[in-house]
Amino acid sequence: MVHGDGRSKEKTLTDWILKKYPKLKNVGEPWKVEREGETIFRPGIVHRLDKETSGVLVIAKNQKTFEFLKEQFSAPALEITKGRLADRKNRVKKTYVALVWGHVKNDEGVIDAPIARSKKDFRQWSAQRGRRGKEREAITEYKVLKHLLMDADGKLINPDISVDQKKISGISSLTLLEVKPRTGRTHQIRVHLKYINHPIVCDKLYAPKKPCPIPPPTLPLIKGEEKGGGLSRLALHAKSIEFTLPSGQKIKAEAPLPNDFLHVIV
Numbered sequence: 001m002v003h004g005d006g007r008s009k010e011k012t013l014t015d016w017i018l019k020k021y022p023k024l025k026n027v028g029e030p031w032k033v034e035r036e037g038e039t040i041f042r043p044g045i046v047h048r049l050d051k052e053t054s055g056v057l058v059i060a061k062n063q064k065t066f067e068f069l070k071e072q073f074s075a076p077a078l079e080i081t082k083g084r085l086a087d088r089k090n091r092v093k094k095t096y097v098a099l100v101w102g103h104v105k106n107d108e109g110v111i112d113a114p115i116a117r118s119k120k121d122f123r124q125w126s127a128q129r130g131r132r133g134k135e136r137e138a139i140t141e142y143k144v145l146k147h148l149l150m151d152a153d154g155k156l157i158n159p160d161i162s163v164d165q166k167k168i169s170g171i172s173s174l175t176l177l178e179v180k181p182r183t184g185r186t187h188q189i190r191v192h193l194k195y196i197n198h199p200i201v202c203d204k205l206y207a208p209k210k211p212c213p214i215p216p217p218t219l220p221l222i223k224g225e226e227k228g229g230g231l232s233r234l235a236l237h238a239k240s241i242e243f244t245l246p247s248g249q250k251i252k253a254e255a256p257l258p259n260d261f262l263h264v265i266v
Helices: 013-020 022-026 063-074 163-169 188-195 259-265
Strands: 030-032 039-041 078-081 084-087 093-101 108-112 115-117 132-136 139-150 172-181 236-244 250-254
Touching: 013 022, 063 236, 093 188, 093 259, 108 188, 115 188, 139 188, 139 259, 172 188
Parallel strands: none
Antiparallel strands: 030 039, 078 084, 093 172, 093 236, 108 139, 115 132, 139 172, 236 250
């Protein structure tokens, strides 16, 4: 969890930052929690990652850099050039990896669907019909990286198995995607992937009835992993982020896939 939400007492990244870098206390800006009205301080934190999402997060060390980066994150995401999506020069570029339910047929695609509040649950956002409140433009690009199969016991099996065998054995399909959000809406990737009927694995908010595919403990441990590993959290990883420093230097920060992800996809 990046910062508190006014309800949970769980330790957060914000707590760690303030303990390790107390001078960042006055960098950034506060964030008001909706409904509760509580003000949460986010020292130097320029953007957000959803709870349980692993990967890259940008933290500014001073207010000048914070303001500079914030402008990049809030800049218009894209423009249309000759019918194709094109990044604006001053826009931050994010790349995620997501493991989703189902066999995504198209090798790549663009999800262009406005997002608004869910009519059923105020915690959720929705791209489905019947959403409420102000709609916000949202565009997400995706590319298939790998197709996977899992049996009823949560074990990964040969993806070349025939279609008939899949039906008989109760086998589930999974797809590993590279995802690039071209707009920065709350829960955008999760909402858009649910919209195309491929919700993210272990998404307890948007796919609560789906099981979490935790590999059996008999799998050999990956180097540096503690005993009992497996994937039991939101299968979304912020792989990389590209931005520009006030000096004009271009930065691309990357984070390798964590072990719980590797156990499932390798």
